[in-house]
Amino acid sequence: MNKITQLFNIKYPIIQGGMIWNSGYKLAAAVSNAGGLGLIGAGSMYPEVLREHIQKCKKATDKPFGVNIPMLYPNIEEILNIVVDEEVKIVFTSAGNPKTWTSFLKSKGITVVHVVSSSIFALKAQEAGVDAIVAEGFEAGGHNGRDETTTLTLIPMVKEKIQIPVIAAGGIATGRGMLAVMILGADGVQIGSRFAASTESSSHLNFKQKIVGVKEGDTQLTLKELAPVRLIKNKFYEDIQELYKKCPSKEDLVELLGRARAKKGMFEGDLEEGELEIGQIAGLIHEILPAEKIIHEIIADFKAAYQEKSKFEF
Incomplete structure (x- = not known):
């Protein structure tokens, strides 16, 4: 068994x-x-x-x-x-x-x-x-x-x-x-x-459709200073990368993240400003x-x- x-x-x-x-x-x-x-x-x-x-x-x-x-x-x-x-x-x-x-x-x-x-x-x-x-x-x-x-x-x-x-x-x-x-x-x-x-x-259906369109290399582990999270690369992800170029403080990262980013992306279907969490698979x-x-x-x-x-x- x-x-x-x-x-x-x-x-x-x-x-x-x-x-x-x-x-x-x-x-x-x-x-x-x-x-x-x-x-x-x-x-x-x-x-x-x-x-x-x-x-x-x-x-x-x-x-x-x-x-x-x-x-x-x-x-x-x-x-x-x-x-x-x-x-x-x-x-x-x-x-x-x-x-x-x-x-x-x-x-x-x-x-x-x-x-x-x-x-x-x-x-x-x-x-x-x-x-x-x-x-x-x-x-x-x-x-x-x-x-x-x-x-x-x-x-x-x-x-x-x-x-x-x-x-x-x-x-x-x-x-x-x-x-x-x-x-x-x-x-x-x-x-x-x-x-x-x-x-x-x-x-949201938008998020589900985004998942099936993901290719190898389309996700990345980021925001390690807060809590490491794997995201689909979208506008929000690119905004994080731009901020990293300025050597941000933890507070700067928290301010960019704001509140309810995951809800905005996965539940409300905002594929640009939302946090889209998915695995490499x-x-x-x-x-x-x-x-x-x-x-x-x-x-x-x-x-x-x-x-x-x-x-x-x-």
């Missing part, structure tokens, strides 16, 4: 990333109904909006689903209380110290997974008592690790250090990518960008599809690649 399918009681070891402005209840429910684990992305939701999405997700699926919570969230205590009140059984945490809330969540019978970008943080998460970790390489979209460690190198290094299950993330959108990281030691995968370009994603995403079809394609591709293993014999 696969450790991840056992841990979450799901059919396939595929977790949908809890992406801000993309991961509403419709996407989470669709992924869970198709045999994966859907996640509601709390990072872009006010507390009561999150409660509404959890309640709607319960009605839309009888399968397991979870909530992704960035721990730097200003209303973190209120968010966690809502998750407990609504009897959510799975929580993925990110962007913070897992020791802060893991024991609280575990005491409520919740399965806890923490997202890390290095083996050092993976060890800290294991020590904090999480049930599994997501090891995310810097190919991933959105906020990212500062070390620029790729998934190819991160997974075996994390696997060497920890005993709990490892979920690979960053640069995975196909069954072949899934097989590759599992051969490297991952027990399952978390996929973001491919599901951002799904029918059920809550992001977007260069392999060529059409917007229903989540169920995405999962079926990934599994079919995984099985086909696995059947070709004889080509490795020499």
Whole structure:
């Protein structure tokens, strides 16, 4: 039995990333109904909006689903209380110290997974008592690790250090990518960008169409002084690069970023002034599809690649 399918009681070891402005209840429910684990992305939701999405997700699926919570969230205590009140059984945490809330969540019978970008943080998460970790390489979209460690190198290094299950993330959108990281030691995968370009994603159609047009080299990790983020190169990105030529202070960067840039880009569809977060693997995403079809394609591709293993014999 696969450790991840056992841990979450799901059919396939595929977790949908809890992406801000993309991961509403419709996407989470669709992924869970198709045999994966859907996640509601709390990072872009006010507390009561999150409660509404959890309640709607319960009605839309009888399968397991979870909530992704960035721990730097200003209303973190209120968010966690809502998750407990609504009897959510799975929580993925990110962007913070897992020791802060893991024991609280575990005491409520919740399965806890923490997202890390290095083996050092993976060890800290294991020590904090999480049930599994997501090891995310810097190919991933959105906020990212500062070390620029790729998934190819991160997974075996994390696997060497920890005993709990490892979920690979960053640069995975196909069954072949899934097989590759599992051969490297991952027990399952978390996929973001491919599901951002799904029918059920809550992001704007403009953003989804932009994703399928992305080519190799069209994204870049930037704003490391604030929080490293991988963006599609657009006018806002170019404005950042122009500002860098003037040796800006951290305050200058904060002023340019302003507020609600991610909402403007991904949710409202402003492709010029908005922050468009997506992973490098977007260069392999060529059409917007229903989540169920995405999962079926990934599994079919995984099985086909696995059947070709004889080509490795020499």
